[in-house]
Amino acid sequence: MSGLEDLYREIILDHYRSPRNRGELPSPPAHRVEGFNPLCGDEIVVYVEVDDAAKGDAAVVSDIRIGGQGCSISQSSASMMSAAVKGHTVGEIRDLTRSFKSMMSIHEEGLEGGEVDDPGEADALELGDLEALRGVVKFPVRIKCATLSWNTLAQGLDEAAAATT
Amino acid sequence: MPMAERPPAVTDTLDVDAVRADVPILGRRIHDRRLVFLDSAASSQRPTAVLDAMDDYYRTTHANVHRAAYTLAEEATNALEGARGDVANFIGAADPAEIIFTKNATEAINLVARSWGAANLRHGDAVLLSQLEHHANIVPWQQLAAELGFEIRWIPLTEDATLDLGDIEQLLDGVKLLSITAMSNVVGTITPVRRLADLAHQAGALVCVDACQFVPHLPTDVSALGADFLAFSGHKMLGPTGIGVLWARRDLLDEMPPFLGGGGMILDVSLDGFVPAELPHKFEAGTPPIAEAVGLGAAVRYLSELGMAAVRSHEVELTRYAMSTLTERFGDKLTIHGPADAGVRGGVMSFAFGDLHPHDLSQVLDQHGVCIRPGHHCAKPLMRVLGVGATARASWYVYNDESDIDALGDALAEAGDFFTF
Numbered sequence A: 001m002s003g004l005e006d007l008y009r010e011i012i013l014d015h016y017r018s019p020r021n022r023g024e025l026p027s028p029p030a031h032r033v034e035g036f037n038p039l040c041g042d043e044i045v046v047y048v049e050v051d052d053a054a055k056g057d058a059a060v061v062s063d064i065r066i067g068g069q070g071c072s073i074s075q076s077s078a079s080m081m082s083a084a085v086k087g088h089t090v091g092e093i094r095d096l097t098r099s100f101k102s103m104m105s106i107h108e109e110g111l112e113g114g115e116v117d118d119p120g121e122a123d124a125l126e127l128g129d130l131e132a133l134r135g136v137v138k139f140p141v142r143i144k145c146a147t148l149s150w151n152t153l154a155q156g157l158d159e160a161a162a163a164t165t
Numbered sequence B: 001m002p003m004a005e006r007p008p009a010v011t012d013t014l015d016v017d018a019v020r021a022d023v024p025i026l027g028r029r030i031h032d033r034r035l036v037f038l039d040s041a042a043s044s045q046r047p048t049a050v051l052d053a054m055d056d057y058y059r060t061t062h063a064n065v066h067r068a069a070y071t072l073a074e075e076a077t078n079a080l081e082g083a084r085g086d087v088a089n090f091i092g093a094a095d096p097a098e099i100i101f102t103k104n105a106t107e108a109i110n111l112v113a114r115s116w117g118a119a120n121l122r123h124g125d126a127v128l129l130s131q132l133e134h135h136a137n138i139v140p141w142q143q144l145a146a147e148l149g150f151e152i153r154w155i156p157l158t159e160d161a162t163l164d165l166g167d168i169e170q171l172l173d174g175v176k177l178l179s180i181t182a183m184s185n186v187v188g189t190i191t192p193v194r195r196l197a198d199l200a201h202q203a204g205a206l207v208c209v210d211a212c213q214f215v216p217h218l219p220t221d222v223s224a225l226g227a228d229f230l231a232f233s234g235h236k237m238l239g240p241t242g243i244g245v246l247w248a249r250r251d252l253l254d255e256m257p258p259f260l261g262g263g264g265m266i267l268d269v270s271l272d273g274f275v276p277a278e279l280p281h282k283f284e285a286g287t288p289p290i291a292e293a294v295g296l297g298a299a300v301r302y303l304s305e306l307g308m309a310a311v312r313s314h315e316v317e318l319t320r321y322a323m324s325t326l327t328e329r330f331g332d333k334l335t336i337h338g339p340a341d342a343g344v345r346g347g348v349m350s351f352a353f354g355d356l357h358p359h360d361l362s363q364v365l366d367q368h369g370v371c372i373r374p375g376h377h378c379a380k381p382l383m384r385v386l387g388v389g390a391t392a393r394a395s396w397y398v399y400n401d402e403s404d405i406d407a408l409g410d411a412l413a414e415a416g417d418f419f420t421f
């Protein structure tokens, strides 16, 4: 089952079994956003707290929580995402999201988010643990599982920014 | 279960090895394993007889049907109408003109909603559905209700996902149409259609049956069922995709306005308007799915030769085998949704395996060549009743046997090991 080991790397299973930042945040002040994967019925809820959202890309995501249910890929991606973005600026998170999506879309064109970056070494450094999800691209139906939490977070950041204007 | 209706007694046997030999796709290997196809509830595979009938039609016969005086067109018309007759026979319809070819069951139900529903339902009326329904028998009614303002009511479910008919008489009060599945595509529950039809008729309602999972698997007689409308799809019963059937009582079809407009469905057209064609053409606008009808005709002839009683008995046996051997093997790890008695279910088994997500499970099973389906199976209201976001679903048909169930068991065991719980 060599293909499967590429998909289900140990670190993915670890995040699936012990998800980080699982739970809820009071909303407001946090923004609560739901994401659905209509294919498999997975539902994810992202609670994101943005300090000084009016600062735009310089605003900081001070806290994040993940709720909902889903498969190991969507849950572990959400867990790793939450650990990776906490304490970072909105601008950094948008960059990371773009890197992650470009890693996911090697065989897929037209994922929203502008041009697809070259998934080079610099991105690999930034992605860290998230690199473990690279194997997902070999299983195209699972790409949507991996990107669900990222799209949901992006929506939350947009809403947070919009709420200040 | 006082309201449970036991499907007909079964006697004949099915030669599964012979059927398997007839279905070429079963010779495929997936990830270097034998293909174990356990997703026929979503769409079946087809025997050579069906493939050849369609291929032969295209190679030797095809022309557009009706209104042409040349030989090919006449033969094509005969092929289409012959298939209509075969399908009518297969479900005990009194008259082939009561068989309307559609794209699929979904379109057939939409036809009922848009034609009969729009002409007969208004504000203050009610339509009764059940919580077992496939979205195909929910959304068309919700769309129409949003326009016309009628009420939609729901027959609730018991713990084991059978219909809870405790309040059925109150629920039926004021209802114009009961639209109900004959068999759940998720949990396999076979509903007491005849009994419900009698109650609905007493209450002055008509009865539409979503027989998408029933016609492929059980002997079907529309008058014995007490249906007024009945919908099913060709691709779930050894036939091709792209063709479905609406059967309805002739007097209802005569009264109903056409659904889609265009060529083929008219008697006359002038600048002032049109006169619809006779049945069944009134409801078949545009060039019909001719080759698909030929394929469906071959499929129902194939099934008739097997004998639908034998098909049913085979599936009950396989369901019993699956439920008992897998439960024995996995104990509490395995939760099977729906009725515990294989005799009141179809060949569909939705289950949970430990806390493994169905999506992950089916991914691992695929590595073993085992095809099952994860997800909500287009029945989100039922998922909410079951208290799950998704289930894993295995389903069997005429070409499956005990070895397929055993392969499912082996693959489940390996999935359990892989995720080590």
Ligand SMILES: Cc1ncc(COP(=O)(O)O)c(C=O)c1O
Binding pocket: B041, B042, B104, B105, B106, B107, B134, B136, B137, B181, B183, B184, B185, B210, B212, B213, B233, B244, B378
């Ligand atoms: C019970 C039931 N109704 C309706 C449908 C819709 O069938 P189709 O997609 O062929 O229109 C299905 C198919 O999944 C079904 O199982």
